[in-house]
Amino acid sequence: MSSTQHPLGQWAVVDIETTGADSNYDEIIDVGYLEFEGTKLVKKYNSLVRSEIPLSHFIQKLTGITPKMVAKAPRPEEVIPEIQELYGKHLLAHNAEFEEAFLGKFFDEVDDGLQRESYEDSLYFLALLFPHFSSFKLENFIVDWGLAQKEMHRGYEDSVDLLKVILIATRVIHDDKARFNTLHSLFQKYELKDYWYYKFFSLDRVSLQEIADQIDFDLENHVKIAKEKLEATQAPLDLRPKAFSFDFTGQNIKAIYDNEEVVKNRLPHFRYRKSQEDLSLRVGQAFKNKVHALVQAPTGTGKTLGYMIPAALHSIENQKQVLIATGTKALQHQAMAKDVPQLRMLLGLDETELRVKQLVGSGNHLCELLFRQSLEEDDLFKDQKSFQDKFTNMYFDMVFYHNAHAISGNQILRADLPFVFKKKSKYFDDKESELAVDFRACTGKSCPFKNECSYIKGLREAKDADIIIGNHSLMFSWPKSFPRPEYIVVDEAHKIEGETTDAFSYEVSAKDLEGLNKSLLHLQGIGSLFYLLSQHEENEGESTEIINFIRSEAMSLQRMLADHLVGLPDKVESYFKKMPRYTSDYWNELPMIKKGANDQLGKNIYNHLDSIRHIVSELLKLMMPYSVKWEASNLKNDNEIIAFTRFEAFFGHVSDIATALEFGLGFPDYRSDYTHSLKYLEAQGFIMNSCPINVGRVLHDGLLQTSASVVFTSATLGNAHGDQGAKGIEWATGYVYTEPERRFKSGFFLPATYDYENKTRVFLCDDVPSLHSHDFIDKVLGPVSNVIRNLEGRSLLLFSAKTRFEKAREYLLSKFEGELPVFVQGMGNNVVEEFKNSGNGILLGMESFGEGIDVPGEALQFVFIDKVPDLRMDLVINDRREFYESNIGNEFTDYYLSHRTRSLHQKLGRLLRTEKDYGGVIIVDSRTRNWKGKTMEKVLKLMEPYKLVRTSLDSACKGVEEFIRH
Numbered sequence: 001m002s003s004t005q006h007p008l009g010q011w012a013v014v015d016i017e018t019t020g021a022d023s024n025y026d027e028i029i030d031v032g033y034l035e036f037e038g039t040k041l042v043k044k045y046n047s048l049v050r051s052e053i054p055l056s057h058f059i060q061k062l063t064g065i066t067p068k069m070v071a072k073a074p075r076p077e078e079v080i081p082e083i084q085e086l087y088g089k090h091l092l093a094h095n096a097e098f099e100e101a102f103l104g105k106f107f108d109e110v111d112d113g114l115q116r117e118s119y120e121d122s123l124y125f126l127a128l129l130f131p132h133f134s135s136f137k138l139e140n141f142i143v144d145w146g147l148a149q150k151e152m153h154r155g156y157e158d159s160v161d162l163l164k165v166i167l168i169a170t171r172v173i174h175d176d177k178a179r180f181n182t183l184h185s186l187f188q189k190y191e192l193k194d195y196w197y198y199k200f201f202s203l204d205r206v207s208l209q210e211i212a213d214q215i216d217f218d219l220e221n222h223v224k225i226a227k228e229k230l231e232a233t234q235a236p237l238d239l240r241p242k243a244f245s246f247d248f249t250g251q252n253i254k255a256i257y258d259n260e261e262v263v264k265n266r267l268p269h270f271r272y273r274k275s276q277e278d279l280s281l282r283v284g285q286a287f288k289n290k291v292h293a294l295v296q297a298p299t300g301t302g303k304t305l306g307y308m309i310p311a312a313l314h315s316i317e318n319q320k321q322v323l324i325a326t327g328t329k330a331l332q333h334q335a336m337a338k339d340v341p342q343l344r345m346l347l348g349l350d351e352t353e354l355r356v357k358q359l360v361g362s363g364n365h366l367c368e369l370l371f372r373q374s375l376e377e378d379d380l381f382k383d384q385k386s387f388q389d390k391f392t393n394m395y396f397d398m399v400f401y402h403n404a405h406a407i408s409g410n411q412i413l414r415a416d417l418p419f420v421f422k423k424k425s426k427y428f429d430d431k432e433s434e435l436a437v438d439f440r441a442c443t444g445k446s447c448p449f450k451n452e453c454s455y456i457k458g459l460r461e462a463k464d465a466d467i468i469i470g471n472h473s474l475m476f477s478w479p480k481s482f483p484r485p486e487y488i489v490v491d492e493a494h495k496i497e498g499e500t501t502d503a504f505s506y507e508v509s510a511k512d513l514e515g516l517n518k519s520l521l522h523l524q525g526i527g528s529l530f531y532l533l534s535q536h537e538e539n540e541g542e543s544t545e546i547i548n549f550i551r552s553e554a555m556s557l558q559r560m561l562a563d564h565l566v567g568l569p570d571k572v573e574s575y576f577k578k579m580p581r582y583t584s585d586y587w588n589e590l591p592m593i594k595k596g597a598n599d600q601l602g603k604n605i606y607n608h609l610d611s612i613r614h615i616v617s618e619l620l621k622l623m624m625p626y627s628v629k630w631e632a633s634n635l636k637n638d639n640e641i642i643a644f645t646r647f648e649a650f651f652g653h654v655s656d657i658a659t660a661l662e663f664g665l666g667f668p669d670y671r672s673d674y675t676h677s678l679k680y681l682e683a684q685g686f687i688m689n690s691c692p693i694n695v696g697r698v699l700h701d702g703l704l705q706t707s708a709s710v711v712f713t714s715a716t717l718g719n720a721h722g723d724q725g726a727k728g729i730e731w732a733t734g735y736v737y738t739e740p741e742r743r744f745k746s747g748f749f750l751p752a753t754y755d756y757e758n759k760t761r762v763f764l765c766d767d768v769p770s771l772h773s774h775d776f777i778d779k780v781l782g783p784v785s786n787v788i789r790n791l792e793g794r795s796l797l798l799f800s801a802k803t804r805f806e807k808a809r810e811y812l813l814s815k816f817e818g819e820l821p822v823f824v825q826g827m828g829n830n831v832v833e834e835f836k837n838s839g840n841g842i843l844l845g846m847e848s849f850g851e852g853i854d855v856p857g858e859a860l861q862f863v864f865i866d867k868v869p870d871l872r873m874d875l876v877i878n879d880r881r882e883f884y885e886s887n888i889g890n891e892f893t894d895y896y897l898s899h900r901t902r903s904l905h906q907k908l909g910r911l912l913r914t915e916k917d918y919g920g921v922i923i924v925d926s927r928t929r930n931w932k933g934k935t936m937e938k939v940l941k942l943m944e945p946y947k948l949v950r951t952s953l954d955s956a957c958k959g960v961e962e963f964i965r966h
Contacts, residue, residue: 006037006038006039007199007202008036008038008039008090008196008199008200008203009037009038009089009090010035010036010037010088010089010090011035011036011089011090011091011092011120011196012033012034012035012036012086012089012090012091012092013033013034013092013093013159013160013162013163013166014031014032014033014086014091014092014093014099014103014155014159015031015032015033015093015094015099015154015155015156015158015159015162016028016030016031016032016098016099016102016103016155017029017030017031017059017063017065017153017154017155018059018102019051019053019054019055019056019059020053020056020059021098023101023102025053026053026102027049027051027052027053027076028049028051028076028079028102029048029049029051029055029059029063029065029070029073030047030048030049030063030065030154030155031045031046031047031049031079031082031083031155032045032046032047032154032155032156032157032158032159032160033045033086033155033156033159034159034160034163034215035085035086035089036211039203039207039210039211040214041211041214041215043085044156045082045156046155046156047073047074047079047082047155048065048069048070048072048073048074049070049073049074049075049076049079050070050071050072050073050074050075050076051070051076054067055067055070056810057809057810057813057814057817058806058809058810058813058824060813060817061813061817061822061824061827062153062827063153063154064152064153064154065154080106080109083103083106084106084107084109084110086107086117087107087110087111087116087117088114088115088116088117089117089118090117090118090120090196091103091117091118091119091120092120092122092162092163092166093119093120093121093122093162094121094122094123094138094158094162095121095123095420096119096120096121096122096123097119097121097424099119100119103117118196120196120197122162122165122166122197123136123420124197124391125166125169125197125200125201126141126165126166126169127391127395127418127421128183128391128394128395128398129169129170129172129173129183130169130230131395131398131399131401131402131412132402132406132410132412132416133418134416134417134418135418136418136420137151137829138151138158138161138162138165139151139828139829140829141165141168141169142161142165143829143830144226144229145165145168145222145225145226145229146222146225146226147161147164147165147222148161150828150829150830151828160215163211163215164212164215164217164222166200167208167211167212167217167219168219168222168223168226169226170200170201170203170208171205171208171219171223172223172226172227172230173201174205174208175223175227179401182398182401183201183398184201184202186394186397186398187201187394189394189397190390190393190394190397191385191390192387192390192391192394195387234337237341237344237345237350239344239345239348239349239350240265240266240345240348241348242347242348242349243259243262243266243348244256244259244262244346244347244348246313246316246317246347247313247317248284248287248288248310248313248314248316248317248318249284250281250284250285252313253277253280253281253284253309253310253313254277254281256309256346257272257276257277257280260272263346266345266346266348267342267345267346273300273301273302273753275297275298275301275750275751275753276297276301276302276303276305276306277306278748278750279295279297279301279303279306279307279713279750280306280307280309280310281310282295282711282744282748283295283306283307283310283311283489283711284310284313284314286709286711286744287310287311287314287322287487287708287709287711288314289709290708290709290742291709291741291742291743291744292704292707292709292710292711292712292735292738292742292743292744293709293710293711293712293743293744293747293748294493294711294712294713294717294726294729294730294733294735294744294746294747294748295711295712295713295717295747295748295749295750296713296714296715296716296717296718296722296726296747296748296749296750297713297714297715297750298715298720298750298751298752298753298754299715299753299754299909299912299913300752300753300754300912300913300914300915301715301750301753303491303713303715304335304339304491305339305342305343305346307324307489307491307711307713308324308339308340308343308467309343309346309347311324311467311487311489312343312347312349312354312466312467314487315354315466315467315487316354316466320485320486320487321465321466321467321468321485321486321487322466322467322468322485322487322488322489323467323468323470323474323475323484323485323487323488323489324467324468324469324470324488324489324491325470325471325472325474325475325488325489325490325491326469326470326471326472326491326492327471327472327491327492327495328471328492329360329364329413329415329471331471331491331492332358332360332469332470332471333358335358335469336356336358336409336469340356340469343356354466354467355461355464355465355466355467356465356466356467356468356469357408357458357461357462357465357467357468357469358408358409358458358468358469358470359458359459359461359462359468359469359470359474360413360458360470360471360474361470361471361473361474361477361478361479362436362437362438362439362442362455362477362479363414363436363437363438363477364413364414364415364436364437365413365414365436365437365453365454365455365458366396366399366400366403366412366413366414366432366435366436366437366454367435367436367437367438367442367453367455367645367649368400368403368449368452368453369443369447369448369449369641369642369645369646370434370435370645370646370649371396371397371400371435372449372642373528373642373643373645373646374431374434374435374524375393377522377524377527378393386427388424388425388427388428389425389427391425391428392421392425392427392428392431393431395421395428396431396435399412399417400449400452403452403453403454404451404452408454408457408458408461411454411457412454413454414432414436417432430515437455438648438649438652438653439477439479439480440648440649440652441645441648441649441651441652442455442456442645443632443641443644443645444456444481444632446632446633446635446641447632447641447645448638448641448642459479459481459482462482463481463482468485472490472492472495472496472499473499473502473503475488475490475703476499476500476503476504476702476703477503484706484707486707486708486709487707487708487709488703488707488709488710488711489710489711489713490710490711490712490713490733491713491714492714493712493713493714493717493729493733494714494716494717494729494902496699496712496732496733497695497732500692500695500698500699500732501691501692501695501876504691504692504695504698504702505689505690505691505692506659506660506663506664506674506689506690507660507687507688507689507690508656508657508660508661508664508687508688509684509685509686509687509688510565510568510569510572510684510685510686510687511684511685512653512657513561513565513612513657514565516561516616516653516654516657517558517561517562517565519650520554520555520557520558520561520619521558521562523551523554524650525646525647525649525650525651525653526550526551526554526623526647526650528642528643528644528646528647528650529550529623529626529643529647530543530547530550530551531639531640531643532626532629532630532640532643532644532647533546533547533626534547535636535639535640535643536630550622553618553622554619554622557615557618557619557622560611560615561612561615561616564608564611564612564615565612567608568605568608568609568612569685569686571601571604571605571608572605572678572680572685572686573680573682574601575590575599575601575602575605575680576588576590576680578601584682586681587679587680587681588679588680588681589677589678589679589680589874589875590677590678591676591677591678591875592664592665592676592677592678592688592690593605593606593609593678594606594666594670595610595665595666605678606665609661609664609665609688610665612661613658613661613662613665613667616654616657616658616661617658617662619654620651620654620655620658623651623654626647627648627651630644632644632645660688660690661688663676663690664676664688664689664690671690673692673693673694674690674691674692674693675689675690675691675693675874675875675876675879676688676689676690677689677690677691677874677875677876691876693876693879693880693883694880694883694887695732695880696731696732696733696734696735696736696737697734697737698734699732699733699734700734700735700737700738701734703734704733704734704735704737704738704742712729712733712735715905715906715909716902716905716906716909717729717747717749717902718747718749718898718902718942719901719941719942719943719944719945720749720751720752720756720944720945721749721944722746722747722749723941724893724898724938724941724942724944725893725894725897725898725901725902725942726746726747726749727888727889727894727898728884728894728895728898728899729747729898730747731884731888731894735747736888752945753915754912754914754915754917755915756912756945756946756947757945757946757947759912759917759918759919760908760911760912760918760919760920760921760946760947761919761920761921761947761949761959761960761963762908762920762921762923762943762946762947762948762949763920763921763922763923763948763949763950763951763955763956763959763960764868764923764925764928764948764949764950764951765922765923765924765925765950765951765952765953765956766924766925766926766927766928766929766931766950767926767952767953768780768924768925768926768953769926770926771801771804771866771867771925771926771927776804776807777804777807777808777811778811780866780924780953781808781811781812781815783953783954783957784797784864784922784953784957785811785812785815785816786957787862787922787957787960787961788816788820788842788862789816789819789820790961791861791862791960791961791964792820792840793820793821793838793839793840793841793842794839794840794841794858794859794860794861794862795841795842795843795860795861795862795863795864796843796844796845796850796853796855796860796862796863796864796910797812797842797843797844797845797863797864797866798845798846798847798849798850798863798864798865798866798907799844799845799846799847799866800846800847800866800867800869801866802846804866805825805844805845805846808844808866809824809844812842812844816842820840820841820842821834821835821838821840821841821842822841822842822844823835823838823841823842823843823844824844824845825844825845825846825849831843832852832853832855835855835859835860836855836859836860837859838859839858839859840859841859843860847865847869847907850907850910851906851907853910854910854913855910855913856913856914856917857913857914857916857917860910860911860919861911861918861919861920861964862919862920862921862922862960862964863907863908863910863911863919863920863921863922864921864922864924865904865907865921865922865923865924866924866925867923867924867925867927868900868904868923868925868927868928869900869903869904869907870900871896871899871900880895881895881896892935893938893942897935897938897939897942898942901939901942901943904923904943905943905946908921908946918963918964919964920959920960920963920964921960922953922956922957922960924953928950936950
């Protein structure tokens with residue numbers, strides 16, 4: 001069969017390396033491809049390309065390409081004709097937009113008006129095959145499937161690896177007949193029969209093997225490796241016979257900890273820590289006496305197991321559920337994968353004897369019923385669908401296929417969806433939001449997809465659980481199907497202010513209003529109401545008049561809404577661009593415009609928004625009688641349930657928009673206990689926001705008052721003794737509003753496990769340039785580099801801004817590459833492990849990167865931090881500071897400084913991970929020159945148990961070296 005007849009046609013796998021990411025400035029320095037006709041390899045091409053643009057040290061580190069190699073490479077005019085041979089062919093690349101941006105101009109030069117090249121992005125194909133992957137970095141596949149230890153970042157080598165990945169992926173799916181048949185039918189359902197990857201997907205085994213043989217690739221072996229990785233499951237726990245009583249008493253908790261030999265036999269890494277035992281006893285006391293508690297458990301306490309032991313004993317003896325609310329969903333997963341198995345091993349309890357289940361809030365789940373309904377609505381416009389739209393719908397279809405066959409805990413949630421597709425496709429981003437489960441609209445056991453639904457499955461299991469592992473936001477959006485547990489442990493409690501703000505704020509965005517306009521225009525959501533009305537007629541045709549009336553009113557409201565949305569975004573943009581400190585890079589914020597504003601532009605914006613409020617209110621009134629007309633249990637069939645859910649979700653969405661507009665515009669009365677603001681970012685438009693000021697009162701009324709016992713715990717509630725910094729946490733958690741008999745008198749501050757005062761030296765230096773100064777990196781990293789060299793690496797450097805991080809990356813690579821190993825965030829999947837194993841490395845990253853680093857021992861002995869963490873100066877933060885000063889205490893110490901030093905404590909916690917660890921820290925920040933007298937005294941006190949020394953950068957560098965050497 002000739003290439004013109006073969007389904008694959010003429011195609012090539014191509015990859016390029018460049019001097020940078022800007023195709024308008026940067027140039028190609030390496031290109032490689034494998035060219036095929038059908039299944040026949042007809043050409044391999046591999047060449048460096050000469051460039052006059054200097055190679056950054058980052059590019060040299062990433063690719064291994066040096067200036068000397070580029071200087072000797074063929075000139076562009078020699079390589080471009082080789083590239084142009086691919087004109088008109090299918091070009092396979094990973095994240096192909098990058099290749100298209102650089103190669104397109106070369107094909108423009110030979111465009112003869114015939115068929116142009118097409119770019120076939122493997123990201124989309126792999127996502128359809130493996131929808132449960134949250135990341136589609138090529139290196140993930142290369143490493144996980146045993147192709148290499150890392151991605152080479154060279155043109156030809158990466159082209160070969162990409163082809164191997166595509167071959168493995170296709171063969172793996174071929175061996176899963178059910179998934180293969182599902183994908184095959186979905187490609188056709190979504191009219192993707194002409195999609196090049198569908199043709200590749202349809203190749204038989206012989207053809208796949210033929211391609212593999214031509215690149216000397218052992219396909220069978222790597223398919224086996226990939227399957228083992230994909231099918232890997234956690235080994236069952238080897239539970240020992242029960243050795244402890246399950247009495248929920250302080251005496252029994254002490255007995256467990258006292259029997260260290262038995263505990264170590266079950267948990268080999270266990271060591272007795274009095275602070276862990278004290279934590280368990282305090283949690284037990286709180287639950288036993290139905291009181292609330294605050295507990296600071298410093299790093300190394302063994303905090304999670306410390307509160308899980310009393311939680312388990314309490315639940316077993318009293319048959320009461322316990323909710324453990326972590327700071328993030330990542331910590332939920334960590335608890336389930338690491339801490340819960342340790343608890344089972346310790347107590348000898350299997351899953352039938354101690355039921356621990358993970359639960360996330362409804363908004364984190366995806367609703368298949370809404371998806372099926374949206375497909376029916378989309379059918380009206382299927383002729384207008386782009387590839388991105390078709391891909392999105394097929395991808396979500398595969399998500400629901402996966403969830404139907406996955407066990408709980410392995411199902412795909414919204415947080416698991418790859419961010420790259422939200423960024424590439426507005427349709428994908430909108431669809432993801434549209435499909436979020438809304439507990440108000442969920443029909444539960446009446447839903448035709450109840451057996452496959454991740455939300456309903458999770459609820460079903462959580463109802464019968466002894467311990468529920470959730471997150472902070474779940475506490476405030478508890479499902480309606482069963483009551484929230486009365487006994488709660490809130491871990492990472494220092495984050496609770498932000499979570500409470502998010503949970504109790506009212507927000508409406510330009511995107512929300514545009515989405516509502518689109519829904520009304522196409523009768524999405526309200527069309528489901530028409531279906532329900534027509535299905536519940538007592539006499540045929542009697543609903544026609546009311547349907548016509550609602551349609552007419554809805555379309556009239558849509559036209560009015562559209563009129564206001566035409567000019568509003570431009571007016572908001574002009575309004576914000578008058579700000580003295582306007583920026584196009586970050587969110588800008590101004591107080592919400594009030595009625596009767598003097599500024600004419602502001603008055604126009606207010607009038608537009610007020611008119612929109614009236615329109616949305618009228619729409620809500622139009623639908624209100626029908627929101628209570630039906631019960632899910634009384635509906636006759638699946639189609640009615642689907643329509644009911646779609647209508648209820650739409651009604652809930654309109655209701656949320658109406659509430660946010662009323663709150664923000666002050667209807668019926670202006671709420672002075674909220675901060676009302678208008679925010680703007682060019683890339684996203686505007687947001688109206690109303691946030692509660694007194695979060696402590698909100699949390700007290702919404703959580704503490706309705707619970708038997710809530711224990712707040714964190715490694716950083718205040719300073720070491722709790723005599724500074726904790727008062728702000730007592731307010732933010734609602735502790736100060738709790739009756740004395742319902743709480744311990746004060747927080748419980750456990751002693752530090754590690755000797756921070758004697759095993760660390762922390763220096764604060766203000767004799768440095770401004771953070772935004774062009775010479776900040778050179779002036780600061782000059783002396784710091786000497787420290788790193790003299791310590792032979794063993795250093796972590798954290799930066800709070802991308803620009804400083806990138807400049808520091810260049811500086812450090814220029815200084816140390818070839819002398820000491822430099823590991824950079826984003827350059828590989830295992831940089832932390834590689835740094836740890838090197839023993840003398842330099843690790844560089846953004847400040848958030850540092851939060852997950854755990855490097856015990858001498859591999860890490862020096863930490864550099866480019867500034868004291870800031871407290872975001874949103875309007876609501878300013879209002880809280882004023883409220884705190886007027887009603888609670890000294891806001892500057894208890895709130896402002898405490899927030900900043902608490903964040904600094906979190907970063908310093910990376911240094912000591914065992915009792916034997918020791919090291920030094922340098923923090924630079926010219927802004928702290930203003931910290932004098934009492935302010936500096938307060939900072940020093942807040943930083944305990946660390947002994948913070950304020951000195952010059954040169955002295956700090958000497959101090960770190962002397963301390964570590966001696």
